[in-house]
Amino acid sequence: MALSPRCGAIRACRRVLERAFSLRKVHSIKDMENTLQLVRNIIPPLSSTKHKGQDGRIGVVGGCQEYTGAPYFAAISALKVGADLSHVFCASAAAPVIKAYSPELIVHPVLFAEGGNEGPLSSNKTFRALSSDSPSAVDEVEKWLPRLHALVVGPGLGRDDVLLRNVQGILEASKARDIPVVIDADGLWLVAQQPALIQGYQKAVLTPNHMEFSRLYDAVLRGPVDSDDRHGSVLRLSQALGNVTVVQKGERDILSNGQQVLVCSQEGSSRRCGGQGDLLSGSLGVLVHWALLAGPEKTNGSSPLLVAAFGACSLTRQCNHQAFQKHGRSTTTSDMIAEVGAAFRKLFET
Ligand SMILES: NC(=O)C1=CN([C@@H]2O[C@H](COP(=O)(O)OP(=O)(O)OC[C@H]3O[C@@H](n4cnc5c(N)ncnc54)[C@H](OP(=O)(O)O)[C@@H]3O)[C@@H](O)[C@H]2O)[C@@H](O)CC1
Ligand SMILES: Nc1ncnc2c1ncn2[C@@H]1O[C@H](COP(=O)(O)OP(=O)(O)OP(=O)(O)O)[C@@H](O)[C@H]1O
């Protein structure tokens, strides 16, 4: 339907007002230090009176035959940031590979893909039980949910329909238990197909890259992203999803909960190797748990999830910066993960 000139002018006017409104709420560079201070406030003290698990039990749902690095990066980053236990719930074919990367991860081969895309383990008993009865994958993860503080859903998941149906069930079970969820990568593909899955869920954080953001925006707002108005676009997507927190990654990360917009421009580098987003989502899983535990008193009234997201963005970019100083063009995500401890100390333990 063609727009009348008057209708077009009203829309343009509304866009200008919305932009001005959102920009007023954008953090200036000098506010970055204040926000980093809020991140420092949510970090739990290390104490000899605590027991294993108290500083975080995080689950990563992801990993299929093609992608084993992404869930590994997310889960090991959660541990390096300070979680006590890190679980990976993945497809059978991915499990031995992920286990071989690290003895520190607890790996559950509970997801399955359509058409026997499960590699050498496809004939084992667990796989047959799961592949003949799709809900049991959800049951397998649900058994662990009461013991988990946060889930990171999507790194290396792939887009197999059956596998995504498992994940839909896992998301529904997590919401029913009020468990915080960070949704990334192929988890965002699922949300773009079914935005109702996380609509209005106040403990969800979405971490789209450029492509994932466009896909989500188009699915939810039924139109293309205004590339001249990144702040407004992130704000509008968050609002349309019922104030779910959205982190749009890029040259600068733009974060919004539909009320406030933060910008993270912590210095990183020009090295764009794959896996940096996985480091971010795994770190965010821990920080979301810490932020919700600390509550809004510690975040000075700001949304705990926004503060957590700002912390994860700053940390990832600082790891990138430090790794690049040492390795230059050959920097990989493993080099960045090796910097998590030093980057964390520099940003948050000053
Ligand atoms: N080691 C592993 O196991 C890793 C596995 N991973 C896993 O891979 C799976 C798929 O994830 P994904 O991000 O590759 O998928 P998707 O959303 O289709 O985007 C791909 C396309 O988007 C574009 N594009 C991206 N950024 C852009 C930009 N700024 N500006 C413009 N365009 C941009 C770009 O298009 P191109 O330039 O190629 O035309 C690119 O090809 C997922 O499971 C993930 O977790 C990764 O985590 C990495 C480490
Ligand atoms: N142009 C850029 N300049 C500086 N930092 C960037 C740039 N683009 C992305 N980043 C940073 O890289 C990190 C990962 O973002 P990216 O867009 O690469 O995610 P991703 O595509 O999901 O990564 P992955 O390869 O893990 O899937 C974020 O911390 C983001 O701030």
Ligand SMILES: [Mg+2]
């Ligand atoms: Mg990604």
